[in-house]
Amino acid sequence: MTRGLLRLAALFALAGGVLLSNVILPASPTGAAAAPTPGPVEAEAAPLMMVPQPSQLPPADETPFTGSWTPESGTRILVGDASFATEASRLAEELAALGILLAEPEIFLLPEGGAAAAEVLAGDIVLEQGSNGPAILATPEGLTISGADSQEIFRATRPFLQQLVATESVPAGHFVFDLPAEQIRSVHIDIARKHYPIASLEALLFQLSWYGFNELELHFSENEGFAIESTTHPDIASEDAHSQAGISELIDLANSLHIRVAPSLDMPGHLDHALDTYPELRLRDPSGGEVFGALDITNPDALAFAQDLIGEYTELFSQPEFNAPVAWHLGGDEFVNFDSDYEVAALTASAQAEYGANATAYDALTAFVNDIAATVRDAGFQPRVFSDGMLRSDEVPLDPQIEVTYWTQRPPGAVPASEFAAAGYRLVNVNDEYLYFVLGERVGYDYPTGEAILAEWNDTVYPSVAGAPEIIEASTGGMLAIWSDIPDALDADSVVAAVRTPMAAMAVKFASPETTMPFSYLETMLDASDEPPAVRASDPGELDTLAGESTMPPTEPSGTDDPGGGVPMFESLLANQWLWWLGGALVGIAAIVATAAVRRRRG
Structure with a gap:
C-alpha cells in the first residue's frame, strides 16, 4: 500500500511538472x-x-x-x-x-x-x-x-x-x-532651452530604437535659445548651439537606426531669442510696444527671414532614403494673446484688408501657417502644426494636408480633437495629460512615470473634454514631448534615463492598445533587459x-x-495561467500523497 501511494505521488508530481514546464x-x-x-x-x-x-x-x-x-x-x-x-x-x-x-x-x-x-x-x-x-x-x-x-x-x-x-x-x-511603418512613434525634445550634448542625444536615439520608435523631433528654436548653427543668419544662434555638421552626423545615426529626425522650427511665435538680433521684425501693438516672441507676419521682411531659415534647414534635415516624407513641425502655437484686441490689432487689420471685414487675427495666423506648409511641402517634407490656435479662423481654412499634433484642452476655446478628426486632419497624439515631460514640473505637469500611460492611455486617447477623454480611432500615432522649461532641473543624461520607462510604456501600448499588463511587470522587464x-x-x-x-x-x-x-x-x-495553477495543484497533491505514504510507513 505504501509503495502504491508513493507511485501515485510520483505520477501527480510528473503531471504537474509537465504542465508547469509548458507555461x-x-x-x-x-x-x-x-x-x-x-x-x-x-x-x-x-x-x-x-x-x-x-x-x-x-x-x-x-x-x-x-x-x-x-x-x-x-x-x-x-x-x-x-x-x-x-x-x-x-x-x-x-x-x-x-x-x-x-x-x-x-x-x-x-x-x-x-x-x-x-x-x-x-x-x-x-x-x-x-x-x-x-x-x-x-x-x-x-x-x-x-x-x-x-x-x-x-x-x-x-x-x-x-x-x-x-x-x-x-x-x-x-x-x-x-509596428507598422506608417504609425508615428515619436519623441519630441526641446534642445533650444537646454543644451543636450550630442552624446546624450545619441543615447536617446539608441533608447528609441530599442523600443520600436521611428521618429525623433528636434525642437531647436525657442524664446530662450536657438540651438543649431545658422549660415544665413549666424548671429541668431545660442552660444552653445550645435554645429550643422554635428546635427548632420546625428541624423545619419538616427537614419541608420531606422529613425527619422523631424525638425521643429517654431514660428511665428517662440522666436524671441532670434528676434533679439532683428527687433525690426517683431510684431508690435498700436503704441509700438513689442509683442513677446512674435514675428510680424504682416511685414514682408519678416516673412523673408522665415523663408531664409526654412530654406537653410530643409537642406540640413533632408532624408530622402525614407519612403514617406519626413515631418516638419512649423509650430503655430502660443503666438499672441488673441483675446487682446490691442495686441493683435496689426494682425486683424492685415487679415481684414486681405480677406474681408469678418476676418480676424486667427485668419492672419492660418494664412501664414498655410504658406509655410506649402514651402516645406515643396521641399519634400510633411508639414505639421500644434493644435492650439488652429480651426479658429473665420475666412481662411487650414490646409487639409497639414498634420496636427494635438496636445491640450487647456487654452480657453481650444477646439476638441474630434473636430479636427471630423474635418479629416491627420492627428498625432501628444496628450499633455500623459505625454508631457516638463523639466522642473512647471505649470502643474508632473513627470510621467509610465504607469498611467500603461493603465489608461493608447494613441486613440486624446485630451479630456468635459472630464472624459476623447477617443479618436483614426489617430496616426503618439509622441512623448520633453520640454526644457527649467533647464537646470535635470542634467541631460538624467532626462534620457527618466524618459526610458514612459517610452517603454508607450511602446507596449502602440503594439497592444488593450493590454492589461501590470506596471510592475513592465518594470521587471526593463530591469531584466537593461x-x-x-x-x-x-x-x-x-x-x-x-x-x-x-x-x-x-x-x-x-x-x-x-x-x-x-x-x-x-x-x-x-x-493560460490555469495550466500553471493546475500544475501547481498536482504537485501539491503529490506532496500530500507522499506525506501520507511516509506516515503510513512510519506507523
Whole structure:
C-alpha cells in the first residue's frame, strides 16, 4: 500500500511538472513578476521579456510550441536576402557587445532556395524575407527572424536581444510585432532651452530604437535659445548651439537606426531669442510696444527671414532614403494673446484688408501657417502644426494636408480633437495629460512615470473634454514631448534615463492598445533587459554563401499571414495561467500523497 501511494505521488508530481514546464509565466495577476535567475535559465520557464510585446501566430503543423531556443558558441547568422547583410553585421556585433556570445558570430549568405537548401544548425539565427511584419519564429531546432525589409528585421532584433539579455533563451513560438511603418512613434525634445550634448542625444536615439520608435523631433528654436548653427543668419544662434555638421552626423545615426529626425522650427511665435538680433521684425501693438516672441507676419521682411531659415534647414534635415516624407513641425502655437484686441490689432487689420471685414487675427495666423506648409511641402517634407490656435479662423481654412499634433484642452476655446478628426486632419497624439515631460514640473505637469500611460492611455486617447477623454480611432500615432522649461532641473543624461520607462510604456501600448499588463511587470522587464548596446551599423562586404542541407522548421505558419490574427502574447499567457495553477495543484497533491505514504510507513 505504501509503495502504491508513493507511485501515485510520483505520477501527480510528473503531471504537474509537465504542465508547469509548458507555461511561460508572465507577471501574476497581482503584478508580481518572476525575477530572472542568474546563470543559465531553464528554457521552458523563461518569461517573455520583450518590449513591445508580440502577438503569437499558430504553429505550421498545429503541434503546440514547446521548449525554447538558446544560442550556442557556434551560433552563426545566416542571411536569406543580401539587403539584410548590414542588419546581420549589426546583430553580430550586438550579440558580442551584450555578452550573449563571447565573440561575434560568423555571417553567411544562404544559397538560392533559402534555409531549406542549406545546412542550418539548431543554434543558427536566420534572417529572411517574411510577410507577417517583424517576426521571430523560435523552436529548439532553430530561430528565424523575418521581415519585409531591413527596417522590419531591425524592429524584430530589438526585442530578440532584450529577451536574450534577460533570460539567455527565447521561448518557442511564432512572435509577431505590430509596428507598422506608417504609425508615428515619436519623441519630441526641446534642445533650444537646454543644451543636450550630442552624446546624450545619441543615447536617446539608441533608447528609441530599442523600443520600436521611428521618429525623433528636434525642437531647436525657442524664446530662450536657438540651438543649431545658422549660415544665413549666424548671429541668431545660442552660444552653445550645435554645429550643422554635428546635427548632420546625428541624423545619419538616427537614419541608420531606422529613425527619422523631424525638425521643429517654431514660428511665428517662440522666436524671441532670434528676434533679439532683428527687433525690426517683431510684431508690435498700436503704441509700438513689442509683442513677446512674435514675428510680424504682416511685414514682408519678416516673412523673408522665415523663408531664409526654412530654406537653410530643409537642406540640413533632408532624408530622402525614407519612403514617406519626413515631418516638419512649423509650430503655430502660443503666438499672441488673441483675446487682446490691442495686441493683435496689426494682425486683424492685415487679415481684414486681405480677406474681408469678418476676418480676424486667427485668419492672419492660418494664412501664414498655410504658406509655410506649402514651402516645406515643396521641399519634400510633411508639414505639421500644434493644435492650439488652429480651426479658429473665420475666412481662411487650414490646409487639409497639414498634420496636427494635438496636445491640450487647456487654452480657453481650444477646439476638441474630434473636430479636427471630423474635418479629416491627420492627428498625432501628444496628450499633455500623459505625454508631457516638463523639466522642473512647471505649470502643474508632473513627470510621467509610465504607469498611467500603461493603465489608461493608447494613441486613440486624446485630451479630456468635459472630464472624459476623447477617443479618436483614426489617430496616426503618439509622441512623448520633453520640454526644457527649467533647464537646470535635470542634467541631460538624467532626462534620457527618466524618459526610458514612459517610452517603454508607450511602446507596449502602440503594439497592444488593450493590454492589461501590470506596471510592475513592465518594470521587471526593463530591469531584466537593461540598456541597448551603442552599436552602429556597418557594411560587412560580400558574404560567403553557405551550402548543405537544412534541419530548420518551416518559417511561415499555416494559419494566417495577418499579424493582427495572432493572440496578444501577454493576454494569451494570462488566459493560460490555469495550466500553471493546475500544475501547481498536482504537485501539491503529490506532496500530500507522499506525506501520507511516509506516515503510513512510519506507523
